[in-house]
Amino acid sequence: MHPTTRIALITDIHHGPDLPTKRGSAALPLLERFAAFVRASAPDLVLELGDRISDEAPDLDRRRMAEVADALRALASPVASLCGNHDLVYLPAEENGALLGQPMRHRILDLPGLLLIVWQADARLAPNRGFALAEGDLAWLEATLAAADRPVLLATHVPLSGQAQTGNYYFERQPELARYDEQPAIRSALARCPVPLLCVAGHVHWNSLTLVDGIAHLTLQSLTETFTTAPAPAGAFALLELGGEASFRVEGNDPFACTLPFAGPRRRWLPPLGSTTDALGPDGAARVASGAVAAVQQVPAIAPGSS
Ligand SMILES: [Fe+2]
Numbered sequence: 595m596h597p598t599t600r601i602a603l604i605t606d607i608h609h610g611p612d613l614p615t616k617r618g619s620a621a622l623p624l625l626e627r628f629a630a631f632v633r634a635s636a637p638d639l640v641l642e643l644g645d646r647i648s649d650e651a652p653d654l655d656r657r658r659m660a661e662v663a664d665a666l667r668a669l670a671s672p673v674a675s676l677c678g679n680h681d682l683v684y685l686p687a688e689e690n691g692a693l694l695g696q697p698m699r700h701r702i703l704d705l706p707g708l709l710l711i712v713w714q715a716d717a718r719l720a721p722n723r724g725f726a727l728a729e730g731d732l733a734w735l736e737a738t739l740a741a742a743d744r745p746v747l748l749a750t751h752v753p754l755s756g757q758a759q760t761g762n763y764y765f766e767r768q769p770e771l772a773r774y775d776e777q778p779a780i781r782s783a784l785a786r787c788p789v790p791l792l793c794v795a796g797h798v799h800w801n802s803l804t805l806v807d808g809i810a811h812l813t814l815q816s817l818t819e820t821f822t823t824a825p826a827p828a829g830a831f832a833l834l835e836l837g838g839e840a841s842f843r844v845e846g847n848d849p850f851a852c853t854l855p856f857a858g859p860r861r862r863w864l865p866p867l868g869s870t871t872d873a874l875g876p877d878g879a880a881r882v883a884s885g886a887v888a889a890v891q892q893v894p895a896i897a898p899g900s901s
Pocket of ligand 1: 606608678798816
């Protein structure tokens with residue numbers, strides 16, 4: 595019997611001005627609704643995945659960040675936060691951390707039956723450049739996953755799935771802004787993880803489930819986004835219950851729910867075929883030339899599970 599850990603999730607609060615597809619002025623009232631949800635559901639932890647504000651200017655951002663921090667600190671459960679790109683335009687990570695009363699760095703939280711890895715990979719987004727890991731980000735993740743001795747929930751601001759952005763208001767035409775430049779290396783690190791792994795992220799402002807190499811990736815809709823629920827804001831937050839299964843239920847105007855295996859044996863998909871000109875070796879086995887796919891291929895097809 596697996597212990598069950600209950601995590602309330604919220605992301606992309608975007609407290610700030612009303613924008614064409616973000617109802618920033620509704621952020622604080624919607625946070626009150628989230629506070630009632632946390633009181634009622636009494637989770638072990640609240641996980642807040644970043645983009646607390648829509649950046650405008652240093653003083654405005656500081657005031658709005660403090661207002662969100664006050665709301666988060668008043669919640670009835672402990673809170674773990676990540677920084678998103680909008681949190682870091684005018685306020686450094688250290689100032690985010692000081693306002694939130696949390697260290698804004700990579701962390702491992704020991705929860706019943708699982709490890710929560712809060713991977714604070716560099717979330718700064720510069721014009722004409724997508725997301726790029728900082729020195730040491732990937733090495734930390736690789737070492738932490740390799741040492742994991744129980745199922746892992748891996749939390750980031752930017753999704754790690756490399757999912758298609760078809761239909762996404764922000765990213766269909768610029769999908770490079772919805773993933774890290776180092777996506778192949780990240781994918782390879784996740785594929786080598788020795789224990790069951792579930793990834794959860796914000797940033798892309800929609801609810802989604804993506805399966806890559808047998809690993810499930812969830813994203814949660816933004817609290818104040820309107821592109822999927824116009825003219826109302828989505829008002830989205832979620833409860834993630836993790837035991838033998840993972841149950842993800844999103845509340846608000848953009849509901850979503852799914853249940854997945856979590857703590858059972860780690861399944862691994864066979865590696866994809868290579869290019870059409872170099873797909874099969876003489877024995878019919880996939881032959882893959884280079885890069886991430888080759889790295890994924892080195893993982894044994896079947897490995898003992900951990901529970
Ligand atoms: Fe966002």
